[in-house]
């Protein structure tokens with residue numbers, strides 16, 4: 001199992017925010033990233049969208065797939081993405097959580113239990129409250145919690161909700177998050 | 189107790205819970221996705237205002253009602269008519285022409301939940317003039333959803349979504365031809381319902397019971413670990429006639445499973461596989 005994992009959640013305004021925070025990675029990453037981005041339930045173009053500008057493997061997470069370094073995984077639309085203790089993904093079609101499937105909370109909570117203090121949770125722009133409980137769980141288990149600065153976020157409700165639940169989280173602008181992720185990817 | 193220590197303890201509690209349920213009720217969830225099982229258990233613990241999973245273990249041992257509740261929690265019943273229309277389009281355009289050449293054929297829906305998927309297939313066959321030739325079995329481990337399916341009565345609120353799916357799947361008639369809509373409920377046409385045999389069957393513990401030409405098992409395998417997925421897939425391979433078809437969920441895969449070599453992709457289909465006809469040596 002990988003030593004570390006980054007999980008990212010984003011909703012309204014998320015595509016552009018994600019493009020920014022991922023743009024510093026370059027073509028090699030020492031750790032995997034798993035992402036839930038709320039979008040409409042249809043065939044996902046997301047991996048393609050992001051494949052263009054990052055030269056590492058971007059793909060939809062598959063059921064029972066082993067989480068690997070150098071990969072960026074997106075939750076498939078219409079399915080919840082869960083992380084198993086042994087470092088594999090599982091999918092689920094259980095009811096929507098926070099009106100969302102995939103739900104950020106579900107990814108964050110299960111990833112927190114699997115990776116404990118080796119998990120980094122990053123919550124970006126969004127117009128709902130998904131992700132806040134997940135961030136809380138990451139913090140409880142010793143992981144790192146980073147929230148996009150609501151002042152500069154496209155939509156502030158999601159980061160704000162997380163800040164209320166996890167007052168001690170680190171609040172950063174997109175550029176700072178980009179640098180932070182790039183640092184982790186290069187193993188700094 | 190700190191967070192990580194509690195996590196370790198919960199892991200033990202989940203294992204003991206599943207052992208208890210297995211020993212007492214014979215239902216074996218030990219090879220289900222643990223992340224999924226734990227989530228459902230924690231949710232139940234909270235809903236019942238219990239302090240931990242161990243309390244739930246003692247309750248489930250003494251109260252079959254609690255077991256039925258947990259069974260429902262584990263069995264994710266979310267489903268819809270013509271779910272993932274592309275699948276039913278493939279079925280209609282690629283598989284139906286083959287079934288048409290058979291005087292009669294057998295279909296098995298495994299993990300049918302409340303029956304929406306089964307009805308979708310039945311409607312499709314009816315439109316193709318093949319329903320009379322079909323024997324349709326539909327099974328689930330959860331007796332409660334089987335009872336709902338047998339009634340053939342569905343909440344009408346989702347009809348819009350069904351209709352959209354139905355047309356995207358290549359349906360040509362009006363979806364309402366098959367239902368009597370009565371305020372809040374849509375009641376399935378008896379002629380269609382009568383063609384379906386609903387049975388309780390557990391993919392973990394029960395064996396082969398028919399020879400099928402087509403098996404559908406969608407959005408069930410994702411709740412299993414690899415070993416259990418392989419068990420179920422072995423059962424499907426053994427229950428299919430040579431040249432028979434297996435349809436799975438849009439995010440499920442058999443490439444890296446124990447039956448990967450026994451099947452090939454059905455022509456032009458996304459998630460339908462054909463059991464190879466073994467060469468006679």
Ligand SMILES: C[S@@+](CC[C@H](N)C(=O)[O-])C[C@H]1O[C@@H](n2cnc3c(N)ncnc32)[C@H](O)[C@@H]1O
Nearest residue numbers: 263264267299301328329330390391392406407
């Ligand atoms: C998400 S539903 C899928 C319904 C339908 N096939 C669809 O795709 O819309 C999953 C169903 O699988 C059933 N199931 C889970 N484990 C099972 C097992 N071991 N044997 C039989 N059915 C099982 C559950 O009870 C539930 O009704």
